[in-house]
Amino acid sequence: MKNKVLSVLLVAAMAASLLAGCGNNDGKKDTSGDSKTPSTESNAGNDDKSGDDNQEASANPVTLKTVSMFGGTDPNAEVYQAINEEFMEANSHVTIEDNSQTSDEDWKASVATSFSAGNEPDVIQYFTDATADAIVATGKFVTLDEIRAEYPEYAQDTLDSSLEAITNTDGVQRAVPTTGFWEGLFCNKDLFDQYNLELPTDWASLTTAIETFKENGIIPIACSLNNVPHYWIEFMMLYAAGEEEYTSIPETAPEGWVKGLETFKTLRDMGAFPEDTDTVDDAYVGQLFRDKKAAMQLEGSWYAGQIEDTDNTVVIAFPGLDGQKAKAGAMIGGITSGFYITKKAWDDPDKREAAVKFVEAHTCKSAVQRYWEITGAISKAAVEVDSIDGMTPMALSAMQYTNAASSVSSPTDGRLGSAAYSSLVSNIVKISVGSMSAEDAINEALEIYRNGASASEAATE
Amino acid sequence: MLYKKKWPLLIFVVPSLIFMLLFLYIPFIENIKNSLYDMTTIVELPGTKWRFIGLENYKKLLTDTDLRIAILNSFKMMVLTVIFEVGIAFVLAVMVSQIKKLQQVFRTVYFFPIVISATAIGLLFKLFYNYNGGMLNQILESLGKDPVNWLQPSTAFIMICIPTLWSYVGFYFVIILTGLSDISDDIYEAAAIDGCSKFKQVFYITLPMIKPVLMTSVTLAVTGALKVFDLPWVIAPNGAPQGITHFLGTYMYQTSFALNNYDYGSVLALIIVIFGVIVSKGVGFITESREEKEERRRKKHVQRRKA
Numbered sequence: 001m002k003n004k005v006l007s008v009l010l011v012a013a014m015a016a017s018l019l020a021g022c023g024n025n026d027g028k029k030d031t032s033g034d035s036k037t038p039s040t041e042s043n044a045g046n047d048d049k050s051g052d053d054n055q056e057a058s059a060n061p062v063t064l065k066t067v068s069m070f071g072g073t074d075p076n077a078e079v080y081q082a083i084n085e086e087f088m089e090a091n092s093h094v095t096i097e098d099n100s101q102t103s104d105e106d107w108k109a110s111v112a113t114s115f116s117a118g119n120e121p122d123v124i125q126y127f128t129d130a131t132a133d134a135i136v137a138t139g140k141f142v143t144l145d146e147i148r149a150e151y152p153e154y155a156q157d158t159l160d161s162s163l164e165a166i167t168n169t170d171g172v173q174r175a176v177p178t179t180g181f182w183e184g185l186f187c188n189k190d191l192f193d194q195y196n197l198e199l200p201t202d203w204a205s206l207t208t209a210i211e212t213f214k215e216n217g218i219i220p221i222a223c224s225l226n227n228v229p230h231y232w233i234e235f236m237m238l239y240a241a242g243e244e245e246y247t248s249i250p251e252t253a254p255e256g257w258v259k260g261l262e263t264f265k266t267l268r269d270m271g272a273f274p275e276d277t278d279t280v281d282d283a284y285v286g287q288l289f290r291d292k293k294a295a296m297q298l299e300g301s302w303y304a305g306q307i308e309d310t311d312n313t314v315v316i317a318f319p320g321l322d323g324q325k326a327k328a329g330a331m332i333g334g335i336t337s338g339f340y341i342t343k344k345a346w347d348d349p350d351k352r353e354a355a356v357k358f359v360e361a362h363t364c365k366s367a368v369q370r371y372w373e374i375t376g377a378i379s380k381a382a383v384e385v386d387s388i389d390g391m392t393p394m395a396l397s398a399m400q401y402t403n404a405a406s407s408v409s410s411p412t413d414g415r416l417g418s419a420a421y422s423s424l425v426s427n428i429v430k431i432s433v434g435s436m437s438a439e440d441a442i443n444e445a446l447e448i449y450r451n452g453a454s455a456s457e458a459a460t461e
Numbered sequence: 462m463l464y465k466k467k468w469p470l471l472i473f474v475v476p477s478l479i480f481m482l483l484f485l486y487i488p489f490i491e492n493i494k495n496s497l498y499d500m501t502t503i504v505e506l507p508g509t510k511w512r513f514i515g516l517e518n519y520k521k522l523l524t525d526t527d528l529r530i531a532i533l534n535s536f537k538m539m540v541l542t543v544i545f546e547v548g549i550a551f552v553l554a555v556m557v558s559q560i561k562k563l564q565q566v567f568r569t570v571y572f573f574p575i576v577i578s579a580t581a582i583g584l585l586f587k588l589f590y591n592y593n594g595g596m597l598n599q600i601l602e603s604l605g606k607d608p609v610n611w612l613q614p615s616t617a618f619i620m621i622c623i624p625t626l627w628s629y630v631g632f633y634f635v636i637i638l639t640g641l642s643d644i645s646d647d648i649y650e651a652a653a654i655d656g657c658s659k660f661k662q663v664f665y666i667t668l669p670m671i672k673p674v675l676m677t678s679v680t681l682a683v684t685g686a687l688k689v690f691d692l693p694w695v696i697a698p699n700g701a702p703q704g705i706t707h708f709l710g711t712y713m714y715q716t717s718f719a720l721n722n723y724d725y726g727s728v729l730a731l732i733i734v735i736f737g738v739i740v741s742k743g744v745g746f747i748t749e750s751r752e753e754k755e756e757r758r759r760k761k762h763v764q765r766r767k768a
Contacts, residue, residue, distance in 0.1 A: 276613075
């Protein structure tokens with residue numbers, strides 16, 4: 001008898017432990033216990049705190065669930081967490097439950113899951129281009145117009161051109177940006193000086209540099225074709241096709257795009273890429289560049305924060321291609337992320353106030369100034385920033401480059417969407433060895449784009 | 462009957478059954494359903510509706526060259542796993558079972574690689590294989606030779622297989638060692654008295670007596686090789702270099718999560734399951750003992766008679 005009772009108790013304990021993982025969620029669709037979505041503790045916190053009496057609206061304790069892409073070793077994360085701390089001190093009734101992560105495909109999938117399960121955060125700093133289309137289509141974001149109807153001074157520091165840049169693909173503005181980005185060619189000037197080379201300004205000087213470096217055992221271009229060939233894709237297509245063709249979404253592979261991507265094979269045959277470019281990742285080639293084992297790396301403004309030798313590293317415009325159609329000095333950049341407020345927060349009167357204040361704390365002039373400075377004072381700020389004294393040679397060269405840019409175009413993945421673009425990226429290695437033609441790869445990507453576009457059209461009908 | 466009252470059984474069995482149903486079988490059915498649609502995101506978000514595309518993904522299977530490479534590599538891996546993992550494990554187990562003194566030490570040493578996370582082993586070997594400053598190339602350079610690109614197309618597959626095979630030898634080693642300890646020493650003594658050499662003893666006594674254990678190990682090894690993911694992905698993601706080292710597991714992961722093509726990834730997952738079932742049934746068929754074969758034939762004969 002005792003044994004039976006004991007065994008039944010044990011089974012009950014086991015069954016109870018199975019149910020412990022379930023929180024307030026809709027259960028089955030939630031991802032596993034160590035998911036990247038806001039934890040169940042915050043759900044429990046919500047039940048305890050905001051379910052209380054609603055007598056004085058302003059003093060009601062509020063738990064704000066926030067998510068941003070400022071995570072990991074991103075220097076922005078420092079500023080983000082600092083602003084969060086200051087916000088909680090200034091507004092003692094607000095507790096911020098933050099769950100920021102560096103963005104990658106897994107993280108994007110987990111964000112999509114949280115939105116579909118009704119578990120979305122109150123404020124999220126997310127993309128504003130085609131990457132965010134699926135989530136924008138859920139209708140769970142509040143638009144800028146709606147917010148400004150209640151809070152006319154919302155996002156007052158943000159430049160109009162920046163707000164225009166973060167318009168979602170359906171033409172509506174929802175997010176408030178902090179900083180944007182540009183992409184350019186980072187060069188180890190000391191290596192160039194060592195071999196008496198000029199910084200490349202056109203295709204001829206680029207090929208001379210590549211050949212000289214190759215002869216002397218320096219890797220000319222630090223790029224991992226298997227992992228992140230993105231920036232080379234963008235610049236070579238831009239320069240070969242010209243700004244207008246580059247920013248269009250064609251039916252079939254245009255000549256300019258094809259010519260641009262075929263340059264991958266040309267460069268690889270020249271030996272411009274590392275020997276093991278097929279198997280290494282971006283972090284590894286970045287280290288090669290910083291260790292002065294590679295001469296050039298095409299990267300973005302976010303990369304400047306990782307450069308240690310800011311005296312001997314400079315940023316210049318993409319040298320150009322043979323027979324290029326784009327103007328010299330054409331630049332790729334833009335603003336593609338910002339802080340959204342979700343309807344979940346907006347519809348809750350206590351959270352609404354807190355969420356608006358939170359976004360303003362991160363997007364006002366002083367906050368953006370901090371974001372801008374922490375990444376080396378060289379990204380594109382969404383407000384008018386005050387320049388700082390004592391800029392490093394790298395920052396100065398970047399400023400010169402971005403100021404002299406003859407045109408600014410936004411990158412292709414913002415137009416084609418992630419499915420189509422990642423298919424193109426995955427075929428770059430094959431293009432570089434000639435086992436797949438650039439035309440076929442582009443057409444494949446365009447077809448995926450068309451299938452996705454027709455799917456969303458069908459949804460809105 | 463062992464238990465007169467069946468209800469205690471139910472209490473123990475039902476919770477696990479519910480758990481498996483919720484987290485294994487229902488998602489599996491959902492997966493098959495999803496493969497018939499064009500999934501734009503990993504879950505169906507409120508504002509979008511997936512397009513029904515029927516068997517288009519299944520037709521794509523027939524023309525996908527990367528899939529052929531993946532299937533070929535997976536089968537190659539299966540063969541290698543049986544020969545090297547189970548084979549080496551058997552040899553080690555036989556040798557260790559003969560040792561009296563340090564048997565426990567050797568058991569721990571050979572089992573240890575399993576305890577290390579496969580991702581850690583993968584990163585370790587990736588550092589070994591690095592062209593610029595990897596351990597192997599450093600050794601070569603110190604000997605005055607040129608560095609070698611270990612993960613070049615011609616050698617990449619073998620370089621990936623080596624750590625994958627090495628890390629799981631200990632698992633089968635322990636299983637086989639346990640099976641060996643079940644064989645009583647009397648048989649060996651009798652054979653020794655009859656003049657049987659140690660080497661022949663292995664062939665004529667050990668192998669036949671641990672056949673069930675070996676067959677279990679082979680089945681586990683083969684189905685494991687079909688699903689292998691973590692090590693190949695860490696060393697050479699996306700079938701690097703140049704799509705040569707695709708395995709079924711890594712190709713499915715790449716399709717679903719790197720290329721965001723979730724519906725095709727669902728189809729690939731289904732293919733892996735189907736292959737797994739076929740392969741394990743096949744292994745069982747090839748290795749069934751004579752008695753089981755006769756039993757099976759007799760049953761078929763009886764059924765035919767009845768019909």
